[in-house]
Amino acid sequence: MVEIEAAAFRRLVSHLQTHTEVQNLDLMLLADFCRNCLAKWYVSGAAEQGIEMDYEQAREIIYGMPYSDWKEKYQLEATPEQILALEAKQKTKDGH
Secondary structure (H helix, E strand, O other), X not given: OHHHHHHHHHXXXXXXXXXXXXXXXXXXXXXXXXXXXXXXXXXXHHHHOOOOOOHHHXXXXXXXXXXXXXXHHHOOOOOHHHHHHHHHHHHHHHOO
């Protein structure tokens, strides 16, 4: 079972690395997670296995390059509409 889960995870990461047009903000608005969330979950999973890994190492695995490089190459400026949508989504999660 773990091998199947690992294969599916690798496919998801590869898919996100290939589809750089999909912005993290889009993922957050639609699915409530993004590449950075995956990196945090990766760090958490490593810790559960007794493996030391920092967040930047995990982000490089998820992004397929240093985050700063990905951000420079692919990250677009958030639109005012996207920012408002994210704020509205956060309010519903926080129970406001």
